[in-house]
Amino acid sequence: MRLAGRLGGAALSLVMVAVLGFFLFRVVPGDPVVSMTRGRPTTAATQEALRAQFGLDRPVHEQFWSYFTGLLRGELGTSFTFRRPVADVILERLGPTLLLVGTSTLIAVGLGLWLGVRAAWRRNSALDRVTTGVSLTLWAVPTFWLGMLLMMVTGDLFPSRGMRDTDTPPDFLSQALDVGHHLVLPSVTLVAVVCAEYALVMRSSLLEELHAPYLTTARAKGLRDDVVRRRHAVPNAVLPAITLVFLRVGLVVSGAITTETVFSWPGLGLLFYDALTGPDYFLLQGLLVVTAGAVVVMNLLADLLHGVLDPRVKVV
Amino acid sequence: MRRFLAHRTGTAGAVVLAVAALVALVAPLLIPAEALDVTRVTAPAWQPPGARQWLGTDHTGRSVALLMAQGAGTSLFVGLTAAVLAVGIGTLVGIVSGHFGGLLSGALLRVTDFFLVLPALVLAIALSTVLPRGLGTIVLAIGLTSWPSTARVVRAQTLTIEARPFVERARALGGGHGHVIGRHVLPSVVPLVLVNATLAVASAIVAESTLAFLGLGDPTRISWGAMLHQAQLHGAVPRAAWWFLLPPGLAIVVVVLAFTLVGRALEAVVTPKR
Numbered sequence: 001m002r003l004a005g006r007l008g009g010a011a012l013s014l015v016m017v018a019v020l021g022f023f024l025f026r027v028v029p030g031d032p033v034v035s036m037t038r039g040r041p042t043t044a045a046t047q048e049a050l051r052a053q054f055g056l057d058r059p060v061h062e063q064f065w066s067y068f069t070g071l072l073r074g075e076l077g078t079s080f081t082f083r084r085p086v087a088d089v090i091l092e093r094l095g096p097t098l099l100l101v102g103t104s105t106l107i108a109v110g111l112g113l114w115l116g117v118r119a120a121w122r123r124n125s126a127l128d129r130v131t132t133g134v135s136l137t138l139w140a141v142p143t144f145w146l147g148m149l150l151m152m153v154t155g156d157l158f159p160s161r162g163m164r165d166t167d168t169p170p171d172f173l174s175q176a177l178d179v180g181h182h183l184v185l186p187s188v189t190l191v192a193v194v195c196a197e198y199a200l201v202m203r204s205s206l207l208e209e210l211h212a213p214y215l216t217t218a219r220a221k222g223l224r225d226d227v228v229r230r231r232h233a234v235p236n237a238v239l240p241a242i243t244l245v246f247l248r249v250g251l252v253v254s255g256a257i258t259t260e261t262v263f264s265w266p267g268l269g270l271l272f273y274d275a276l277t278g279p280d281y282f283l284l285q286g287l288l289v290v291t292a293g294a295v296v297v298m299n300l301l302a303d304l305l306h307g308v309l310d311p312r313v314k315v316v
Numbered sequence: 317m318r319r320f321l322a323h324r325t326g327t328a329g330a331v332v333l334a335v336a337a338l339v340a341l342v343a344p345l346l347i348p349a350e351a352l353d354v355t356r357v358t359a360p361a362w363q364p365p366g367a368r369q370w371l372g373t374d375h376t377g378r379s380v381a382l383l384m385a386q387g388a389g390t391s392l393f394v395g396l397t398a399a400v401l402a403v404g405i406g407t408l409v410g411i412v413s414g415h416f417g418g419l420l421s422g423a424l425l426r427v428t429d430f431f432l433v434l435p436a437l438v439l440a441i442a443l444s445t446v447l448p449r450g451l452g453t454i455v456l457a458i459g460l461t462s463w464p465s466t467a468r469v470v471r472a473q474t475l476t477i478e479a480r481p482f483v484e485r486a487r488a489l490g491g492g493h494g495h496v497i498g499r500h501v502l503p504s505v506v507p508l509v510l511v512n513a514t515l516a517v518a519s520a521i522v523a524e525s526t527l528a529f530l531g532l533g534d535p536t537r538i539s540w541g542a543m544l545h546q547a548q549l550h551g552a553v554p555r556a557a558w559w560f561l562l563p564p565g566l567a568i569v570v571v572v573l574a575f576t577l578v579g580r581a582l583e584a585v586v587t588p589k590r
Contacts, residue, residue, distance in 0.1 A: 009426075012426070013430055013433075016430055017434075024442055024443070024446065025442075025446055136573065136576055136577075137569065137573060139572075139576065140518065140522070140568070140569045140570075140572035140573040140576060141565075141568075141569050142522055142525045142526060142529070142541070142544075142565065142568055142569075143526070144526065144529050144544065144548075145525075145529075145544055145561075145564075145565035145568070148544070148547070148548065148552075148553055148561055148565075149561065149562075149565070151553050152553045152556055152558065152561060155556075160553075247433065249435075250433065250434060250435035250436065250437075250438075251435075253435040253437070253438060254435050254436070254437035254438065254526075257437060257438070257441070257530075258526055258529065258530070261529075261530065262548070272438075272441065273530060275445075276441055276445045276530060276531075276532065277531060279445050279446075281445075281446070284441075284442055284445060285442075287438075288438060288439075288442050291435060291438055292434050292435070292438065295433055295434060295435060296433065299433050
């Protein structure tokens with residue numbers, strides 16, 4: 001029953017995402033065609049044709065219906081700048097983003113949780129103070145600025161634009177090395193920003209457990225300190241932390257937008273930037289719906305995962 | 317107050333903020349308009365720091381030091397107003413959904429949770445792309461997308477307070493909604509709201525700089541984020557023009573950190589348990 005509730009809630013959220021995506025770009029003052037063609041020579045006839053092409057000349061409820069049924073079929077309209085279906089453009093850019101976000105998240109989770117555990121276990125130690133201080137500072141650092149700084153400091157050491165060079169040999173190994181080389185700076189930027197948050201979450205989660213009676217019992221049994229930490233304290237403390245990691249997926253999304261913009265990484269984040277500089281409303285709407293939908297799904301997964309990992313939480 | 321001063325980091329943060337506020341207020345009065353006018357400056361572009369331009373010049377020859385001082389106002393103004401807007405909406409939603417039960421509360425909670433998980437920056441980008449460029453748009457875009465966490469905290473506090481016997485007593489004595497909210501709930505959420513507001517300013521300043529960096533800022537105003545946008549656009553990185561890149565970023569970090577530290581010190585004062 002709880003499972004059905006969760007699934008229903010997620011489905012409702014997805015519908016709300018779709019509705020939000022539609023109205024955000026329709027209720028705004030001004031004519032989307034006028035603002036999208038601003039700065040380009042267009043005749044009234046062209047604008048009329050564009051309006052008809054995008055369906056903007058029809059009543060709002062008809063527009064909504066065709067938009068919504070389109071979504072269910074996986075159609076997101078046509079991009080104004082790319083002159084191609086939005087869904088195709090987004091799919092094309094999905095790979096690089098998954099590579100960047102996936103690598104960075106794995107490193108950030110590992111490093112963040114490790115640091116958080118160390119800091120909380122030796123509370124007020126030098127490591128704790130440094131971890132907390134650095135995390136708070138990194139939280140205050142704008143992602144894009146960190147990226148620009150890294151770019152300037154490392155100079156020619158790492159490539160700073162795009163995902164691969166055009167003159168790399170086409171065999172798999174050279175290509176992979178080239179992409180990996182390009183991946184260094186963007187992923188370091190993203191890791192730095194996201195990892196700080198994870199470390200703080202893990203730290204406070206473990207601090208909650210520190211005075212639990214079962215740890216006193218474990219110590220009374222004569223277990224060594226790091227056995228108490230690894231076998232008893234961390235497994236309990238890591239559960240809420242992992243859920244929070246999933247819940248903060250929006251943070252990674254925001255980080256990816258600015259990181260990809262700074263490093264011209266050809267993923268969804270850079271596509272966001274292209275869409276907003278256009279401005280290309282249909283592309284932006286598609287991106288909003290896709291990323292928000294993905295975040296909703298990730299949250300559902302976090303809920304379910306938490307139920308599996310922690311039997312005290314009954315989800316199923 | 318004395319307990320706040322006992323937090324050294326919080327006090328340091330407050331001092332930093334006072335200095336930043338002073339600069340923001342005084343700068344527009346002291347800086348002559350022609351010093352920031354691209355068409356009227358005489359200094360060469362991309363000049364490294366020296367005796368005359370002690371923070372160097374930007375791509376048009378304007379003094380980076382003067383731009384920094386002028387930008388403080390915009391960054392602080394957007395941060396403060398967006399935070400007030402966000403915390404105001406959050407408090408209202410939180411109290412209403414905590415105080416009135418039933419369908420309304422359920423619906424508000426649903427909406428809060430929905431906006432809580434959505435990436436705020438994505439929504440803010442969408443809003444500021446469709447609305448006309450300007451200071452008001454940025455404030456709206458940030459304020460309308462960052463209220464849910466306050467709403468959650470305020471709702472929880474409202475529920476806690478309303479379960480206490482003295483509220484029950486007030487109700488039994490005939491106290492209406494207005495009385496319970498005004499006399500009991502509101503005073504108990506004020507400290508929490510203050511803490512949240514301080515932290516909200518911190519994230520609003522980062523959000524402003526991000527939107528400005530993406531070119532969604534008010535094109536007629538100088539802000540630290542807008543300076544970094546110009547730095548990126550005109551190639552400060554390949555030119556290694558560190559004097560144009562470091563100051564705005566450092567200013568953002570210092571001010572945001574100051575707000576965070578003040579917020580954490582306030583939090584420790586109002587929730588003395590830990």
